[in-house]
Amino acid sequence: MADKPKARGRPSSREAMLDAAQAVVLEGGAGKLTLDAVARRAGVSKGGVMYNFPTKEALLKAMVERLVEHNRHAHAQVTASLPDRPGRSLKAYVMNSVRALDVDDRVSGALLAALNSDRALLAPVAEYFNGRFARLAQDVPFEQAALVYLATEGLWTQELLQLSPFNARQRAQLVRMLLRMAEPGAVTAGKAAAQGKTVRKKGKS
């Protein structure tokens, strides 16, 4: 059920439709995510969409799965690009979260809306989130990991919903702070202690 057993030569249609669905969500929010809209956007007919996704829920599910997979992949990628020290995964998480608030993220945010009314669909996402934090906290004290994790999540959410009270400069400053706080030793036994002087000119290590 995850994929059609006979996706012989044509996985591209599905992908195109998922792209279209994302575009629709991006432009009009989750409320505008209509089978007709997706079809129109993908340049196919509604029947075509229904052929690939027997139900709208299937479409939603596929979208969520793809987003989670993308996210997982991106995080792995960023992690791999960092030196293997404690807090590496946590740092990668921060970097990945603020990477650009790109398309995937904005779609995720909008989708969360839809999913919120649909606990069943949300479950796999919750599972992913859960496992994610467990990995982040592997090589870092719990409170440090949690603090950075929560603050990052908060920042991400706020930016996403455009509720953020920060300007670009402040946001950059906060991201630097979070990255410092992901360093090993930045938090000890219930104390969070972000290393580094405040706004260093642009000195960056």
Added chain:
Amino acid sequence: MADKPKARGRPSSREAMLDAAQAVVLEGGAGKLTLDAVARRAGVSKGGVMYNFPTKEALLKAMVERLVEHNRHAHAQVTASLPDRPGRSLKAYVMNSVRALDVDDRVSGALLAALNSDRALLAPVAEYFNGRFARLAQDVPFEQAALVYLATEGLWTQELLQLSPFNARQRAQLVRMLLRMAEPGAVTAGKAAAQGKTVRKKGKS
């Protein structure tokens, strides 16, 4: 326009309907927020709802306004109950956010979904958020305020969407941490340093 010019003797009807609307959202998510559902829940007819709220958008708007107002009031209340030291407002914010994840909050979360597709409705909320942080950061260094603010917001969001990887014990621990970090002096010049010895720290698994 905030209230009907002829809300002579009956503001209670409106309130009852708003309560009903909240209940509906709570039970079935924002997607189930239907005029008929609200009417049924409030024990009135659909016409009754339409009489008080000429359009569904008006209903949404009223809900949002009431929630914001409640939140504002609750925060003021908690603030007043704290000694007047720096960080008081910030601390109140943390306390208020984790107060109980009560009805208001859960409704807010669900509504955010609906609002996400409706940027116009979201604007006043954004404004409120904005002003809120400004006040929180008044008597506390920026990075400290922002850190506590974001982490709290992250925690709130995660709990709300039931995506939180934390159990009750961990959550309580984190709340204590956040409260300590809202204390004056807990963060200095780019360093966050939550005071206090953690009772346990039981190592990590």
Added chain:
DNA sequence: AATACTGTACCGCCCGGTCGGCACCGTCCG
């Protein structure tokens, strides 16, 4: 009897989902 609402039948629209059809393509048989 007027005011201030309530109850309900109804409308039009939109959306998810169905269904019969069709074009294309490889295969098999004469």
Added chain:
DNA sequence: CGGACGGTGCCGACCGGGCGGTACAGTATT
């Protein structure tokens, strides 16, 4: 070598239900 055949991938008209919104008759309170 070609034409009938089946099946895969897609089309698009259609349906039923649910929704927001309207119209209007009813009712209680003053």
